[in-house]
Amino acid sequence: MATIRDVAKQAKVSVATVSRVLNKKGYVSKEAEEAVLKAIKMLDYRPNSVARTLYNKSSGMIGLVVPDITNPFFPELARAVEDVALTYGYTVVLCNTDEMVEKEKKYFEALKQKYVDGIILTTSSLSTEDYDRLELPIVALDRELGDNIPTVVSNNRQGAREATEHLIHRGCRYLAHFRGPVGVAPADERYLGFKEVAEQHEIPYKVVNADFHIDKAESAANELLTNTPLIDGVFAGSDVTAAGVMKAAHTLNFSIPDQLKVIGFDGIPLGSMLVPPLSTIEQSIYKMGALSSRLLIKQIEKKPIDAMYYDLPTKLVIRGTT
The missing domain is CATH 3.40.50.2300 (Response regulator)
Structure with missing residues (x-):
């Protein structure tokens, strides 16, 4: 395997000149640069990436x-x-x-x-x-x-508002929001958008934390739907959360969408694979x-x-x- 010294010898320049060409730092004459590049190609020289990283303080x-x-x-x-x-x-x-x-x-x-x-x-x-x-x-x-x-x-808040308006337009009269982690901006914005619309329409609602996790969402939905069976619309803070809610609803024999309507947030491919396919707020x-x-x-x-x-x-x- 060729070394930088072999390239310098072949190009009839110093090792420092080869180094300047490789790292694109410092002055090198046009003739010297062409000789170095020709030698690199002829010898199939491959620079030591670790050494270049240390020299440039850059790794690509x-x-x-x-x-x-x-x-x-x-x-x-x-x-x-x-x-x-x-x-x-x-x-x-x-x-x-x-x-x-x-x-x-x-x-x-x-x-x-x-x-x-x-x-x-x-x-x-x-x-x-x-x-x-x-x-x-x-x-x-x-x-x-x-x-x-x-x-x-x-635009998490506007997306959440649209999801909540959609549930109400579809006839839901008791809503639940399965929100993401408190303090995480997207989760907070989606919660605020949901809350604004529900209160604007004077629709009663429950909010539970699911942390964007399918297992937590399923567990929380099992408990909520058992204790509050009149809930007929769910805005889940993510599509993964919505999948957990749907799993719990199936276990409890809630018919979707007849008894319970569910909408998620994200627009990941998983949503279209669920049965029934998941309504969602799609992000780009x-x-x-x-x-x-x-x-x-x-x-x-x-x-x-x-x-x-x-x-x-x-x-x-x-x-x-x-």
């Missing part, structure tokens, strides 16, 4: 930090981030925190040691000051972390991930960003559960 890698990779929403985001990153020559490192503060901190330490060029965050366990201390380009995806961090979200998941990737790469490459905050619209998708 992007960190994508997600709270729960088992939630189908996040693999869809990851696919979009990766697709765009690869077209610009970056690779993506996926970090799953399980919503644990210590795990998130360990990942940040590891990513910094690997000299990642930037991070896309879909978690919000730490403070804005903690993220500032990373001293890395950051984009907040599906979260809001501070005014100084570029942010890409969906792929667009969110792709936009986040482009925003981060612009920061890394010191290019201007058009805006710091992107709030993408949602869409009501009506299926069999309503």
Whole structure:
């Protein structure tokens, strides 16, 4: 295997000149650059990526930090981030925190040691000051972390309002909202949108916490529907949560949509596979991930960003559960 010294010898230049050509740093004459590139091709020389990373303090890698990779929403985001990153020559490192503060901190330490060029965050366990201390380009995806961090979200409150209006329009007169984690911006916004519409129409409602987990949603729905069987409409904070509610309803012999109407939020493929297919508020998941990737790469490459905050619209998708 050829070494950098072999390239220098073949091109009749110094090792330092070869290094400047490889790292695109420092002056190199046109003739010397052409000789080095010709020697690299002739010898099939492949630079030591670890050495280049240490030299440049750059790895060509992007960190994508997600709270729960088992939630189908996040693999869809990851696919979009990766697709765009690869077209610009970056690779993506996926970090799953399980919503644990210590795990998130360990990942940040590891990513910094690997000299990642930037991070896309879909978690919000730490403070804005903690993220500032990373001293890395950051984009907040599906979260809001501070005014100084570029942010890409969906219009969660408006989507929740539309979901709740849809249930009422379909004749529901006693609603329940299975919300996500308290303190997580998308969950809080969806709760507020639901609450505003239910109170505006003077519709009685219950709110239970399901944390965007199918098992917690099923358990909570079993208890709620047993104790409050008059509930006839459910707005679930995610499609995964809605699946848990539907599972509990089936166990309790609630007919969907005749006795109980259910609508979710996200628009993941899982929803169309359920029986009956799930009505949902669809997010532009792929667009969110792709936009986040482009925003981060612009920061890394010191290019201007058009805006710091992107709030993408949602869409009501009506299926069999309503």
